[in-house]
Amino acid sequence: MFPNYSWIFLIIVVFIAVFVDLGVSLRNSKKISVKSAIHLSILWIALAVSVGILIYFHAGIDMAVEYITAYSIELSLSIDNVFVFILIFKYFNIEDKHQHKVLFIGVLSAVIFRFIMITLGIYVIHMFEWIFLPFGLLLMYSGYKLPLMGGAKSNSFDNNLILKFIKKHFNYSDNSKNGELFFRKNNKFFITPLALSLLVIEKADIIFALDSVPAVLAITKEPFIAFSSNILAILGLRSMYFVMSNAVQDYRYLKHGIGYMLIYVGLKMVLSFFDIHFSNYISILMIILFIFCSIMLSIIKKPVIRK
Numbered sequence: 001m002f003p004n005y006s007w008i009f010l011i012i013v014v015f016i017a018v019f020v021d022l023g024v025s026l027r028n029s030k031k032i033s034v035k036s037a038i039h040l041s042i043l044w045i046a047l048a049v050s051v052g053i054l055i056y057f058h059a060g061i062d063m064a065v066e067y068i069t070a071y072s073i074e075l076s077l078s079i080d081n082v083f084v085f086i087l088i089f090k091y092f093n094i095e096d097k098h099q100h101k102v103l104f105i106g107v108l109s110a111v112i113f114r115f116i117m118i119t120l121g122i123y124v125i126h127m128f129e130w131i132f133l134p135f136g137l138l139l140m141y142s143g144y145k146l147p148l149m150g151g152a153k154s155n156s157f158d159n160n161l162i163l164k165f166i167k168k169h170f171n172y173s174d175n176s177k178n179g180e181l182f183f184r185k186n187n188k189f190f191i192t193p194l195a196l197s198l199l200v201i202e203k204a205d206i207i208f209a210l211d212s213v214p215a216v217l218a219i220t221k222e223p224f225i226a227f228s229s230n231i232l233a234i235l236g237l238r239s240m241y242f243v244m245s246n247a248v249q250d251y252r253y254l255k256h257g258i259g260y261m262l263i264y265v266g267l268k269m270v271l272s273f274f275d276i277h278f279s280n281y282i283s284i285l286m287i288i289l290f291i292f293c294s295i296m297l298s299i300i301k302k303p304v305i306r307k
Contacts, residue, residue: 002224006058010051010228017047017235018108037242044236045075051228062280063222067229069284070219073265074233076291077212080146080258081204081237082244088200092193102194103238106201110234113205117213118226125217129273135214136269142211143262147255162199166191211262218269219280253301257294261287 048071056064089099124131166172173183173190181195216226244251264286268278 002059002222006224010224010231013047013051014111014231014235017044018111034243037239040239041236041243044232044239048075048229048232048236051232055225063225065280065284066220066222067225069280069287070216070225070229071233072284072287072291073215073219073261074212074230075236076258076261076287077208077215078233078237078240079244079254081208082241083255084204084208085201085241086245088197088204092197092200094194094197098194099241100238102198102201103241105198106205107234107237109202110205110237111231114209114213114230114234115227117209118216118223118230121213121217122221122223122226125221132218132269132273136218136266136271136273139211139214139218139262139266139269141266143259143264143266146259146262162203163196166196166199172196214269215262215265218265218272219283251295251298253294253298254291255294256297257290257292260294261290264290 052064052067052071055067085103089102094102171188171190173185173192180192181198182192183190212230216230220226220229264283268283271278
């Protein structure tokens with residue numbers, strides 16, 4: 001439905017955005033302030049909304065709502081990603097000023113990986129429509145499990161098989177003060193905590209994609225909308241991390257809202273298998289309701305700090 005120039009425009013926008021973000025990343029040798037992160041997050045969301053407006057003028061209100069619904073889901077799931085990234089950086093004791101480098105590389109690889117996953121997902125759905133049933137059940141299970149993982153600790157990575165393998169078979173150094181992923185010393189090649197944190201983040205993104213890709217395909221089978229909504233949400237992940245990392249304890253019920261959202265999207269996929277369909281207008285309202293209520297509940301029931 002979307003012509004080739006739409007894809008060319010999207011690719012150019014993504015390349016420009018990544019180039020600008022890379023410039024910011026390379027210039028920053030210290031922690032990104034919350035104020036700067038908020039400004040960057042607003043810019044990323046504004047960029048995504050602008051694409052939605054262009055879709056509206058090109059394809060109409062229904063396609064625009066489809067895009068906004070898909071983007072809202074992906075943005076909500078990105079927030080959940082942030083919670084895991086916080087634990088990863090805490091576990092490896094990564095300094096604030098080096099975190100943006102790992103996040104940038106992780107986001108860039110996630111863009112490439114999601115493109116492959118979405119392409120394969122759309123192909124599989126067109127070939128095997130019954131796949132909606134297991135995809136939907138997977139999302140419902142993920143939504144059920146998500147709030148139960150809210151109490152995860154940073155030491156939950158102690159038994160990670162990748163970390164055990166690398167530490168056993170490669171030279172490993174706890175020194176990452178220079179912000180290097182690797183370094184040579186005495187003719188030996190060493191891996192730093194920065195590199196290991198990146199590997200764990202890459203593994204986490206693969207797991208996140210198992211929820212993210214089916215969720216976006218539950219809303220749209222249009223490749224342009226599926227890819228653009230997913231990628232634009234991912235591109236804002238780095239700045240969102242620096243916003244949420246300072247307020248993660250203030251939104252302890254957000255995981256519940258995201259979990260209920262996944263259950264709803266999974267139910268939507270399961271019912272669509274039986275030819276029962278929910279309008280995307282209803283879906284966007286449900287997503288807003290779940291996220292808004294979870295945020296409000298977190299604010300109202302904010303833990304009391306005893307002196």
